[in-house]
Amino acid sequence: MSVFSVRTTKRTSIVNITSYVKEEVKKSGIRSGFCVVYVPHTTAAVFINEGADPDVVRDIAYMLERLIPWEDHTYAHSEGNSAAHIRSAIIGNSRVIPVENGELLLGRWESIFLAEFDGPRERKVIVKVIGEK
Known part of the structure; x- marks a missing residue:
């Protein structure tokens, strides 16, 4: 298992972490x-x-902003970041990618992204590779 950090720069940031x-x-x-x-x-x-x-x-960030607005006076959560929690819950906090011949089996145009919804912050990303050597 390995852990790396990503520093985000805005309230909503999407960072390509594929490399x-x-x-x-x-x-x-x-x-x-x-x-x-x-x-x-x-x-x-x-x-x-x-x-x-x-x-x-x-476009993804834009539509999330429109669908789940930051300012909504009906949110019950008192910390003021309910939109961030909702966006995270909908997208999810993990992905599983097959590995074959030592390579991620991503599609031709696919990349892996960290989505920040309550930044700027420093975020941890945990990577665990399971299989045969």
Whole structure:
């Protein structure tokens, strides 16, 4: 298992972490198995989507802002970050990616992203590669 940190810069930030995860898979020496990517935070998430066109993640962030607005006076949670908790719960805090021949089996355009919804902060990402060497 390995842990790395990502520093976010805005309330909502989406950071491409694919290169970090690929490096951890390589260091593990696992040839065939699975890679688990997990963020141990209730206001952050991890997802896989297109990484070739930055407009895709901009659109995702934009629509999350519209669907789950930060300012909503009906939220009961008293800390004022209910929108961040809801966004994180919907997207999820982990992903499992197959590993074959020592490589992540991501699609041609796919990348792995950390989504920050209550930043700026420093976030931990846990990577666990399980399988055969």
